[in-house]
Amino acid sequence: MNKKSYYDVLGVSKTATQEEITKAYRSLVKKHHPDRFEDAKKKEAEDRFKEISEAYTVLKDQNKRTQYDHGGDEFGGFDSSQFQQGSSFFNGMDDIFSSFFGGGQKQSTNQAGRDLSFDLEITLEQAYHGHQTKVKIPKLAKCEKCKGVGSMEPPVKCNQCQGKGTLHVRHGFFHVEQACSNCNGTGKTIKVKCRFCAGNGRVKKDKEISITIPQGIENGQEIRLVGEGDEGVSRSGDLYIRIRIAKHKEFTRVKSDLYCSVNISPVQAVNSSEIQISSIDKKMINIKIPEGIQSETKLRVATHGMVIGRSKGNLYVRVVVQTPSKKTMTAEEINLWSALDKISNQSNKTETKTSSFENIKNMFNKWTS
Numbered sequence: 001m002n003k004k005s006y007y008d009v010l011g012v013s014k015t016a017t018q019e020e021i022t023k024a025y026r027s028l029v030k031k032h033h034p035d036r037f038e039d040a041k042k043k044e045a046e047d048r049f050k051e052i053s054e055a056y057t058v059l060k061d062q063n064k065r066t067q068y069d070h071g072g073d074e075f076g077g078f079d080s081s082q083f084q085q086g087s088s089f090f091n092g093m094d095d096i097f098s099s100f101f102g103g104g105q106k107q108s109t110n111q112a113g114r115d116l117s118f119d120l121e122i123t124l125e126q127a128y129h130g131h132q133t134k135v136k137i138p139k140l141a142k143c144e145k146c147k148g149v150g151s152m153e154p155p156v157k158c159n160q161c162q163g164k165g166t167l168h169v170r171h172g173f174f175h176v177e178q179a180c181s182n183c184n185g186t187g188k189t190i191k192v193k194c195r196f197c198a199g200n201g202r203v204k205k206d207k208e209i210s211i212t213i214p215q216g217i218e219n220g221q222e223i224r225l226v227g228e229g230d231e232g233v234s235r236s237g238d239l240y241i242r243i244r245i246a247k248h249k250e251f252t253r254v255k256s257d258l259y260c261s262v263n264i265s266p267v268q269a270v271n272s273s274e275i276q277i278s279s280i281d282k283k284m285i286n287i288k289i290p291e292g293i294q295s296e297t298k299l300r301v302a303t304h305g306m307v308i309g310r311s312k313g314n315l316y317v318r319v320v321v322q323t324p325s326k327k328t329m330t331a332e333e334i335n336l337w338s339a340l341d342k343i344s345n346q347s348n349k350t351e352t353k354t355s356s357f358e359n360i361k362n363m364f365n366k367w368t369s
């Protein structure tokens with residue numbers, strides 16, 4: 001059977017972020033909540049609702065999502081039967097209830113640590129070469145005093161849920177299995193709380209983390225460090241390092257290409273000339289300026305752009321012809337410009353434009369020799 005992909009169910013793209021998925025899910029849930037429909041339509045709404053919850057249960061969990069992505073839209077390599085009935089569906093519902101009935105903080109039986117994200121600014125040179133760095137991330141880490149148990153004594157069975165970690169609650173229309181609030185779904189409680197972590201088992205700490213930034217990374221790209229998020233009961237969350245590339249004073253980047261500007265004088269523009277510029281990796285490159293170049297012409301210098309894997313981008317040099325100012329000219333220069341003005345006026349009357357250009361060129365040559 002051709003089943004709709006979970007991405008289609010939620011109306012998001014395959015590359016959607018967790019926030020986009022949650023946003024899409026919440027708005028769909030509001031729209032399709034069975035309580036909003038008459039009895040005749042309720043069954044249909046319930047099915048749709050169930051479909052949305054099923055998709056969300058998978059896509060909100062990075063592990064399940066990865067597994068699902070590998071299995072394809074048909075859900076080949078993944079056992080979807082667990083979502084048709086039983087607890088997984090109700091875990092999804094649990095989430096719905098917390099968003100609808102103000103259930104407070106979501107407590108699930110597999111308490112995974114929170115994912116964290118961190119913005120890291122690097123220079124364009126660092127992006128060009130690739131970069132190794134260390135950052136200090138404030139995160140929840142295991143309390144070393146109690147080894148994460150939250151107590152100096154062994155925990156005891158929770159008497160509210162009899163150690164199951166879950167409770168059955170009736171919410172009007174639904175029966176919901178919820179995490180036990182007394183033990184946070186762990187099934188165990190502690191008698192004397194560890195005084196270092198107040199029974200949490202975790203403490204806020206700065207952890208130094210090494211980060212390898214691959215060569216050619218783009219602005220806004222994320223590096224995922226599995227298990228480097230907050231410490232959790234069942235597993236730690238992940239850490240996402242979002243890369244920001246600082247504005248460069250010479251180069252602008254567009255994907256794998258780099259752009260820069262260079263100023264030349266009218267003399268250099270009229271005659272063919274050669275100039276030197278420094279590339280992003282501090283190499284001196286010779287650039288031939290063709291005779292009679294117009295201002296704003298872009299010259300392409302192959303392979304001096306960014307390096308991404310095996311491919312190398314181009315460097316585009318925008319050539320700007322700078323008009324000199326009389327304020328900074330010598331008297332001789334001012335005279336020469338006036339003489340030039342006369343010559344070009346005469347040749348405009350009598351000759352073609354090409355020879356006018358030749359005249360100006362000769363004039364410049366006399367001037368610079």
Ligand SMILES: [Zn+2]
Nearest residue numbers: 143146194197
């Ligand atoms: Zn502790």
Ligand SMILES: [Zn+2]
Nearest residue numbers: 158161180183
């Ligand atoms: Zn309990």
